[in-house]
Amino acid sequence: MxxxxxxxxxxxxxxxWQPERYFDSLIGEVQRRALFTDVDLHTMNDRVDSGENFTSVLLETAASFPLWSHEVNHWHDNWLAIASPxxxxxxxxxxxxxxxxxxxxxxxxxxxxxxxxxxxxxxxxxxxxxxxxxxxxxxxxxxxxxxxxxxxxxxxxxxxxxxxxxxxxxxxxxxxxxxxxxxxxxxxxxxxxxxxxxxxxxxxxx
Missing domain, CATH: 3.40.50.1000 (HAD superfamily/HAD-like)
Structure with missing residues (x-):
């Protein structure tokens, strides 16, 4: 048919949509692997995709992982650079x-x-x-x-x-x-x- x-x-x-590639370019592969091991960024993103507020979820995650707060905030503030090209x-x-x-x-x-x-x-x-x-x-x-x-x-x-x-x-x-x-x-x-x-x-x- x-x-x-x-x-x-x-x-x-x-x-x-390749967040790992983006963070490799930002902080290097070794640090990126540590980030994605420590912070479940994909589950964080799933919460946003399910309808939770983008900013609220990102702020909560950054506060929960202060050692990685800069990188989590980067996900928020530079989201268009991750979702590209x-x-x-x-x-x-x-x-x-x-x-x-x-x-x-x-x-x-x-x-x-x-x-x-x-x-x-x-x-x-x-x-x-x-x-x-x-x-x-x-x-x-x-x-x-x-x-x-x-x-x-x-x-x-x-x-x-x-x-x-x-x-x-x-x-x-x-x-x-x-x-x-x-x-x-x-x-x-x-x-x-x-x-x-x-x-x-x-x-x-x-």
Missing amino acids: TPKAVVFDIGNVLIE VIEHSVRLMAALQGKGVPVFSLTNFGIETYAIAATKYHFLHGFDRDFISGHMGVVKPDPQIYQMLEAGSGLSGDALLFADDRPENIAAASMRGWQTHLFETPQGWADRLVAAGLLNKEEAQ
Whole structure:
């Protein structure tokens, strides 16, 4: 079946999200490994993605780990530098789909405040036909509820949806609901998948 809508994850699909790489450049790999061992920054970020206030969570974490407070504050104050750069080919694919009248939805683990910050730099984030942002929804991937909420909100389900995400567990959860899926590794691989699905031709997918 040709999909009726395409669903994009954002982190590592449309915008690179590699906090370890960023802190390697900031404090070096050895110190970064110590930081990520001592402070569970990914769980901290999950709290934000679940809808907790970005600033409050970061202040609480910095206070709990005073030896690393500078680095935690860096996560807050320089968040846009961590969430970068844009994956230009993926953005072009999003625009190409919409140019052909194919609805494009987001389905992303993203905080309320951090999404608003990102949208000041990445204007395409304002361009989805429907937004499904975990911070606003109060549930994160791969919880089955977030996929059900997208289905309810869009009126589409099963193989009417084609979903790209970089995390296997998120893809597996969508597959369990009958969605068509693509494990994102490179934008060219995603382009090829969209061509194979009959949504774009090779020229449109450049």
